[in-house]
Amino acid sequence: NAGVMQNPRHLVRRRGQEARLRCSPMKGHSHVYWYRQLPEEGLKFMVYLQKENIIDESGMPKERFSAEFPKEGPSILRIQQVVRGDSAAYFCASSTDRGSTGELFFGEGSRLTVL
Amino acid sequence: QQQVKQSPQSLIVQKGGISIINCAYENTAFDYFPWYQQFPGKGPALLIAIRPDVSEKKEGRFTISFNKSAKQFSLHIMDSQPGDSATYFCAAVDNQFYFGTGTSLTVIP
Numbered sequence: 001n002a003g004v005m006q007n008p009r010h011l012v013r014r015r016g017q018e019a020r021l022r023c024s025p026m027k028g029h030s031h032v033y034w035y036r037q038l039p040e041e042g043l044k045f046m047v048y049l050q051k052e053n054i055i056d057e058s059g060m061p062k063e064r065f066s067a068e069f070p071k072e073g074p075s076i077l078r079i080q081q082v083v084r085g086d087s088a089a090y091f092c093a094s095s096t097d098r099g100s101t102g103e104l105f106f107g108e109g110s111r112l113t114v115l
Numbered sequence: 116q117q118q119v120k121q122s123p124q125s126l127i128v129q130k131g132g133i134s135i136i137n138c139a140y141e142n143t144a145f146d147y148f149p150w151y152q153q154f155p156g157k158g159p160a161l162l163i164a165i166r167p168d169v170s171e172k173k174e175g176r177f178t179i180s181f182n183k184s185a186k187q188f189s190l191h192i193m194d195s196q197p198g199d200s201a202t203y204f205c206a207a208v209d210n211q212f213y214f215g216t217g218t219s220l221t222v223i224p
Contacts, residue, residue, distance in 0.1 A: 004158070033212070042121075042216035043159070043204060056211065091158055099210040100147030100166075106158035 002027070004094050005074075006107035014115050019079040019086070021110040025094030031102065032075045034060075034067060037089045037109070046090075049075060055098075082114045118142060119207045121215025128222050134192040136218045138205035141186060145207040148181065150190050151214075153202045162203070163190070195222045 005024040013019050025032050030051050035043040045059040049069040060067065064082075069075040079086055089109045095102035120139045128134045138148075149164035165172045165179040165188065172179045178191040192199055200222050205215040 035214075043214040045211065045213070048211065093158075093212075099212070100145075100208040103161055103164075104149075104212055106151075106160065108156075108158045 004029075004092055004105050004107035006090075006092050006110050008110060009108065010111050010113070012113045012115060013082050015083055016081050019082050019112055019114075021077040021079075021090050021092075021112070022074040023077070023092030023094075023107060024074040025092075026105055029094035029096055029105070031095045031098055032069050033093045033095075033104065034075075034077050035091045035093065037091060043091065046077070079112070082112070084114045087112055087114045117216070118213035119205060119215040121205050121218060123218060124216070125219040126221070128195045128220065130195065130197060130222055130224050132195050132222075134195045134199065134220055134222070135189055136203055136205070136220070137187065137189045138207075138215050139185075139187045140207045140213075142207070142209065143186070144209045145213075147208040148179070148188050149206050149208070149212075150177075150179065151204040151206065153204065153217075155201075159204055192220075195220075197222045197224050 032049045034046040047060045047067045048056040064080045066078045089111045091109045093104045093106045095104050150162045151159035152162040153159040163174050163177050176193045181188045202217045202219050204217050207213050
């Protein structure tokens with residue numbers, strides 16, 4: 001049973017380009033979370049999705065960032081017109097259920113570098 | 116607003132010593148308190164977790180102590196080993212996972 005798969009593992013973009021990060025949750029998991037981790041900082045919640053629905057996007061910047069989790073295929077975190085401050089590791093996590101009823105499994109992250 | 120406060124930010128312990136990391140929370144709705152371990156270049160992985168109906172949970176060298184009245188919980192790593200060197204995150208969970216800011220542990224041989 002494969003774990004949470006994230007790709008690309010490393011992504012380099014120039015300022016103003018778009019970054020697309022993909023996450024395939026564990027088999028049987030319908031809940032997906034995205035977190036951002038800056039060097040020497042903790043995990044900052046960005047968005048929580050279930051299939052085809054955004055449940056909580058309170059941690060996501062209002063502009064340039066969007067997320068989706070379609071009925072078929074991986075969850076996508078999209079960052080438009082990237083800036084240097086977007087450079088970070090982005091982690092996806094999945095679970096079978098919400099909150100305390102489901103263990104959270106993390107992928108190995110996508111590391112975005114904006115030149 | 117940080118829902119979970121974690122300390123210390125970094126910790127250096129001699130091999131064989133005890134590592135202690137502390138977390139505090141305010142929201143009494145939290146009902147699940149996991150600890151995650153993260154090695155460089157990897158994603159966090161669940162290490163041990165506790166629910167508020169018990170005061171302590173032990174798994175091998177790792178123990179969670181939970182003080183419901185004080186709204187505090189801590190991770191104790193007994194007989195710390197160099198292989199334990201990692202970043203540790205506590206979390207408190209209601210409908211969502213709230214993570215602490217992490218503790219970078221270095222165990223010196």
